[in-house]
Structures are given as structure tokens and as C-alpha cells.
Amino acid sequence: MKPIAWVNGEPAETLRLADRGIQYGDGLFETLAVMDGRIRRLGLHLDRLREGCARLRLPMPDEGSLRQELQGAAEGQSRAVLKFILTRGSGGRGYRLPDPVSVTRMMFLHPWPDYPADWHTDGIELRICATRLAMGPALAGLKHLNRLEQVLARAEWNEGVPEGLMLDADGRPVEGTMTNLFASPAEGRLVTPDLSRAGVAGVTRRHILERAKAEGVQVEIRDLSLAELLESREIFMCNSIAGVWPVTRIEARRYTVGPLTCMAQTWAGED
Numbered sequence: 001m002k003p004i005a006w007v008n009g010e011p012a013e014t015l016r017l018a019d020r021g022i023q024y025g026d027g028l029f030e031t032l033a034v035m036d037g038r039i040r041r042l043g044l045h046l047d048r049l050r051e052g053c054a055r056l057r058l059p060m061p062d063e064g065s066l067r068q069e070l071q072g073a074a075e076g077q078s079r080a081v082l083k084f085i086l087t088r089g090s091g092g093r094g095y096r097l098p099d100p101v102s103v104t105r106m107m108f109l110h111p112w113p114d115y116p117a118d119w120h121t122d123g124i125e126l127r128i129c130a131t132r133l134a135m136g137p138a139l140a141g142l143k144h145l146n147r148l149e150q151v152l153a154r155a156e157w158n159e160g161v162p163e164g165l166m167l168d169a170d171g172r173p174v175e176g177t178m179t180n181l182f183a184s185p186a187e188g189r190l191v192t193p194d195l196s197r198a199g200v201a202g203v204t205r206r207h208i209l210e211r212a213k214a215e216g217v218q219v220e221i222r223d224l225s226l227a228e229l230l231e232s233r234e235i236f237m238c239n240s241i242a243g244v245w246p247v248t249r250i251e252a253r254r255y256t257v258g259p260l261t262c263m264a265q266t267w268a269g270e271d
Contacts, residue, residue, distance in 0.1 A: 044207065133167065
């Protein structure tokens, strides 16, 4: 499938050079899984987009129109990735917000990635990245356009290892370069790092947290030390496209695909 792009609802191959998404990374994005012409968990993605708009003081597009626009792009696609970008639109030079703001909406339709099936069944190796995440509560949790830390972290290796673990400035595990992190330090208990200082609050992470609580699984959102992570019984990574990848190796340490990971894979596969 050839990638297809739209700007403000119209097919396009260009963008205004003055757009603040280009000039300052001033905007948000969502990566949406398209299955059989439908967008999975669209409501959760729109919830996150709405929160991000409120925190960045971006006008939220009309949700009814946006749903139609996104579903129109997904129509007829059996399996694809739809990336949605919202910027503050064009403005003059300088950081001051334009007045009025006229947001720019972009959509990009991409082929589904050819991740090996055994990453889901047999697990992946996770490397520890040297690049650290800066701590910034003002942007923490948001899927904003400033992703240079992830770009630098992913540039640390080429082949062999599917994903890298990113730590914050104090050495605490936060997330993968493109995934969220869960660990089970004790039987029947799940922990995912607190993202109030750094990281992206993923939609699949939220879904797993909600399902775990509904099923009576003890789950915590808190700081997790690297030592505690490495001593955990189970570790897995998740996002909207990959689903859940068990972690079976970090450096010299090996892990098994345990029952909580299997449960999380089931939850991630739900509509």
C-alpha cells in the first residue's frame, strides 16, 4: 500500500513552511490501528487528544467531524496504520501564540508493519538505552511532536533488538522508545511507571490498566527502580500497533512469558 496523506481533509503532498508543527514541534499526534475498515479504540485516542489540546491550549477540532474524517481514511483498509497530527497551524516568527489560532489537521495512511510473529509469542530482547528522558511535568504524558529523545535512543542500534528501554534523568525506567512498560515484581501484581514527569501515556497502557482493575488484578502506577525491574517475574511492552510484546531478555537476564503477560495480550487484542 502506498502511503496516502491528507491536510485539513483534502489529499495533499505539501504543507505550509510556516506551520508551527515544523517550526516548533507545536502539536500532538495519535497513531491509530485500522482493522477491517475500523479504528480500534478511537474513543480512547480522542480522549487523549482532547486532554493534550487542553494542556497545550490547542483548539480541539469538532469531534463529530474528526471522527468522520478519520473513519473515512480508514474505510476499505483491512489492516493499516493511520497517523493523525494536529498542529497549531501557521504563525509568524517567534514563540508567541498566533491570534487567532487556526489548527492544521494531517493524516497519513501507512502499511501495517511486518513485525515477526514470534515477538508476540516468544518475546523480545530489550536493550537499555544510553539516551535519557528529560523530566518535564508540563509535557509529561502527552503524545506531543517533540520526539528527538526517542529518535536519538533508536539511533543507538540498528538490527537485532526490537526495542530499547528508556530511563529518566535519575535512572528510573519509564518506557520503551515506542512502547509503554509493565512489570510484575510479585505474583499477581502489575506495576507500570508513573508518567507525571516523563513519558507518553499510551492508549493500550490505559486499556490494560482498566481491564486489570476490572479483573481484580492488583495494579500500581508508581516509580520503578531499574533494580526492581530487572528482578521482576514478568515484563512486557505495549502499544496500539504492536499489542503486547513479552520481554524475555534484558542484557544477561532472562524472563519467561508469564500469566499476567498472557492476560494482557488477551486484553490488548480486544476491540
